[in-house]
Amino acid sequence: MKSNRSAYFIAGKTWIALDQREKYIASENYSHICFNVPKGHYKHFFNKLKESSLKEWQENQTEGDSIYVLDDSGNKLEIHFSTLKERIKYGKKHFGSNVEWYI
Numbered sequence: 001m002k003s004n005r006s007a008y009f010i011a012g013k014t015w016i017a018l019d020q021r022e023k024y025i026a027s028e029n030y031s032h033i034c035f036n037v038p039k040g041h042y043k044h045f046f047n048k049l050k051e052s053s054l055k056e057w058q059e060n061q062t063e064g065d066s067i068y069v070l071d072d073s074g075n076k077l078e079i080h081f082s083t084l085k086e087r088i089k090y091g092k093k094h095f096g097s098n099v100e101w102y103i
Helices: 039-051 084-094
Strands: 006-011 014-019 033-036 055-058 065-070 076-081
Touching (some): 039 076
Parallel strands (some): 033 076
Antiparallel strands (some): 006 014, 055 065, 065 076
């Protein structure tokens, strides 16, 4: 899909989401790496991250389960469970009419 602020690509088995959020200024950019974990493993990762000293940098605002943390070097990471199919279903309902879907 593509819109005036985002695009999704599939490269092999990797789902790449590019998203330009207007509410973030350069010092607070939204750029991060997301790891999509299988449904059966998400709670384990979530609980381990909650028990750790890693700081959360954002609350989840999308469909699916996510936790957003900063690693020890300050890199923004997201641990997420959803599927591309679920994201597309959500997007077609919530992203508005200014989106071109290719799936």
